[in-house]
Amino acid sequence: QVQLVESGGGVVQPGRSLRLSCVVSGFTFRNYGMHWVRQAPGKGLDWVAVIWPDGNRKYYGDSVKGRFTISRDNSRNTLFLQMNSLRVEDTALYYCTPLTVTPDSWGQGTLVTVSS
Amino acid sequence: AIQMTQSPSSLSASVGDRVTITCRASQDIRNDLGWYQQKPGKAPKLLIFAASSLQGGVPSRFSGSGSGTDFTLTISRLQPEDFATYYCLQDNDYPRTFGQGTKVEIK
Numbered sequence: 001q002v003q004l005v006e007s008g009g010g011v012v013q014p015g016r017s018l019r020l021s022c023v024v025s026g027f028t029f030r031n032y033g034m035h036w037v038r039q040a041p042g043k044g045l046d047w048v049a050v051i052w053p054d055g056n057r058k059y060y061g062d063s064v065k066g067r068f069t070i071s072r073d074n075s076r077n078t079l080f081l082q083m084n085s086l087r088v089e090d091t092a093l094y095y096c097t098p099l100t101v102t103p104d105s106w107g108q109g110t111l112v113t114v115s116s
Numbered sequence: 117a118i119q120m121t122q123s124p125s126s127l128s129a130s131v132g133d134r135v136t137i138t139c140r141a142s143q144d145i146r147n148d149l150g151w152y153q154q155k156p157g158k159a160p161k162l163l164i165f166a167a168s169s170l171q172g173g174v175p176s177r178f179s180g181s182g183s184g185t186d187f188t189l190t191i192s193r194l195q196p197e198d199f200a201t202y203y204c205l206q207d208n209d210y211p212r213t214f215g216q217g218t219k220v221e222i223k
Contacts, residue, residue: 035212037160044201044203044214044215044216044217045152045154045160045203045205045214045217046214047205047211047212047213047214050210050212059210059211060211061211062117062211095159097159099205099207099212101162101165101171102172104161104162104171106159106160107159108159109159
């Protein structure tokens with residue numbers, strides 16, 4: 001079955017960096033654009049970034065543009081999010097998802113806490 | 117960026133009630149809109165895509181309508197398992213944008 005497993009979250013000080021990973025199984029990863037979506041504690045959903053299936057096109061949300069970089073390794077069915085210059089307001093549960101009708105699948109999320 | 121204004125932010129309703137949630141886009145997004153349901157501690161789940169198409173396995177009491185800038189999610193007869201938070205998402209352009217969410221609570 002479809003499975004997305006995020007990892008790499010943790011507690012980090014403001015200004016530092018963190019790299020998230022998402023390992024995918026159960027569908028043909030290289031055929032799908034992939035997204036990161038985050039949710040701050042008790043808040044709504046916030047779209048972060050997308051990468052095209054071949055990795056050649058990327059888009060970012062306004063709040064992370066210039067600080068976060070999305071990438072992928074299709075040989076390892078893995079999606080990444082490099083997060084630099086982290087801010088307190090980046091504290092959230094980060095989900096990876098193809099954000100498509102089929103499969104409508106999300107990981108369990110990985111929690112990033114930015115705090116001094 | 118396209119802004120999605122969702123209302124109400126919360127509502128209280130009883131089992132069996134008809135519930136309506138609206139989303140307004142800041143520009144024409146044709147029918148490029150989805151509706152998601154999220155329960156506490158869980159990932160979101162797609163209910164409606166392309167504004168009015170029911171995702172497989174979703175009960176028929178859920179329906180979506182609208183095009184252009186104004187969209188509606190309707191739950192015809194609220195069931196206990198429908199108490200959750202609902203979000204709209206525009207997939208017309210990047211960056212993608214979600215509505216602020218509507219929490220449906222038990223009256």
